[in-house]
Amino acid sequence: xxxxxxxxxxxxxxxxxxxxxxxxxxxxxxxxxxxxxxxxxxxxxxxxxxxxxxxxxxxxxxxxxxxxxxxxxxxxxxxxxxxxxxxxxxxxxxxxxxxxxxxxxxxxxxxxxxxxxxxxxxxxxxxxxxxxxxxxxxxxxxxxxxxxxxxxxxxxxxxxxxxxxxxxxxxxxxxxxxxxxxxxxxxxxxxxxxxxxxxxxxxxxxxxxxxxxxxxxxxxxxxxxxxxxxxxxxxxxxxxxxxxxxxxxxxxxxxxxxxxxxxxxxxxxxxxxxxxxxxxxxxxxxxxxxx
Ligand SMILES: C[S@@+](CC[C@H](N)C(=O)[O-])C[C@H]1O[C@@H](n2cnc3c(N)ncnc32)[C@H](O)[C@@H]1O
Numbered sequence: 001x002x003x004x005x006x007x008x009x010x011x012x013x014x015x016x017x018x019x020x021x022x023x024x025x026x027x028x029x030x031x032x033x034x035x036x037x038x039x040x041x042x043x044x045x046x047x048x049x050x051x052x053x054x055x056x057x058x059x060x061x062x063x064x065x066x067x068x069x070x071x072x073x074x075x076x077x078x079x080x081x082x083x084x085x086x087x088x089x090x091x092x093x094x095x096x097x098x099x100x101x102x103x104x105x106x107x108x109x110x111x112x113x114x115x116x117x118x119x120x121x122x123x124x125x126x127x128x129x130x131x132x133x134x135x136x137x138x139x140x141x142x143x144x145x146x147x148x149x150x151x152x153x154x155x156x157x158x159x160x161x162x163x164x165x166x167x168x169x170x171x172x173x174x175x176x177x178x179x180x181x182x183x184x185x186x187x188x189x190x191x192x193x194x195x196x197x198x199x200x201x202x203x204x205x206x207x208x209x210x211x212x213x214x215x216x217x218x219x220x221x222x223x224x225x226x227x228x229x230x231x232x233x234x235x236x237x238x239x240x241x242x243x244x245x246x247x248x249x250x251x252x253x254x255x256x257x258x259x260x261x262x263x264x265x266x267x268x269x270x271x272x273x274x275x276x277x278x279x280x281x282x283x284x285x286x287x288x289x290x291x
Pocket of ligand 1: 182183184185186201202203204205206207208209210211212213214215216227228229231241242243244245248
C-alpha cells in the first residue's frame with residue numbers, strides 16, 4: 001500500500017511543466033525523502049545525463065562560433081573579406097502631395113470585400129512607409145464596418161506613423177476643391193504628370209466592377225476634377241484597366257519617387273493583366289522588321 005502511494009506521489013513530482021524545474025523539484029524531493037522509489041532515482045540519473053549533454057553541446061556551439069568569428073576577422077585583416085561597414089541610414093524626403101483613400105462606400109460592399117479593402121489599405125500604407133519619398137496619406141470617412149474591422153483585426157493600427165485616419169470626408173479635410181482630382185478608370189481625362197501640391201483621391205471600393213461609374217458621379221456631384229491613370233500609353237491591358245485600391249496607391253507613390261509611369265505600371269500591375277509594354281512592342285517590331 002505504502003509503495004503504491006509513493007509511486008503515485010513520484011508521478012505527481014515527475015510531471016512538472018519544464019525540464020529544468022522538474023530537475024530541481026526532483027533533486028529536492030530525493031534529498032528530502034530518503035525513501036523515494038527506485039524509478040524516481042533512475043529518472044534523476046537520466047536528467048543529470050541529459051543536462052550534461054546539453055551543456056556539452058552548448059559549449060561546443062560556443063566554441064565553433066568563436067572560431068568562425070576569429071576566422072572572419074583574420075580574413076578581413078588579410079583583405080580577403082571587405083571591411084565591416086555600418087548600414088547606411090537613408091534620409092527620407094517626404095513629398096507634400098496628399099493621397100487620400102475615400103472610405104465612404106461602406107454600404108456598397110459585402111463583408112468579404114470590406115476585409116479585402118482593409119488588406120489593400122494595409123498594403124498601401126506599407127508601400128508608402130517603405131518609400132524614400134512618402135506622400136501624405138489619408139484614410140477619410142473612416143467609420144462603419146471598415147473601422148470595426150481595423151479595431152478587431154488590424155494589429156497596432158492606432159500606432160501607424162505618417163498616416164491620418166479621420167471620420168471626416170475628404171471634402172471636409174480639403175476645402176479648396178480646385179486642388180482635388182478624383183482618380184477613376186471611368187474618367188475621360190488622363191493624368192500625365194502629378195502636381196505635388198495637389199490632392200489625389202482613390203475610391204476605397206472593392207466591387208469587382210459591380211458599381212461602374214460611382215466615383216466619376218461622385219466627382220461630378222462635388223464639382224471636382226476626375227482623371228484616369230495613363231495606362232494605355234504604356235501597356236496594353238487584356239481587360240478593362242480598373243485596378244485595385246492598393247495598386248493605384250502603389251503606382252502613385254512609385255511615380256512620386258521615380259517620375260516614371262512605365263516603370264510603375266510594369267512593376268506594380270500584375271503581369272497576367274497585360275500583354276506587352278509599348279517599349280517591348282517597339283523592340284519586337286524593330287527586331288522583326290530589321291532582324
Ligand atoms: C476597384 S476600383 C473601384 C471601381 C469603381 N467601380 C469606380 O467607380 O471607380 C478602386 C479605385 O481605384 C482607382 N482606380 C482603379 N483603376 C484606375 C485607373 N485606371 N485610373 C485611375 N484610378 C483608378 C479609383 O479611384 C477606384 O475608385
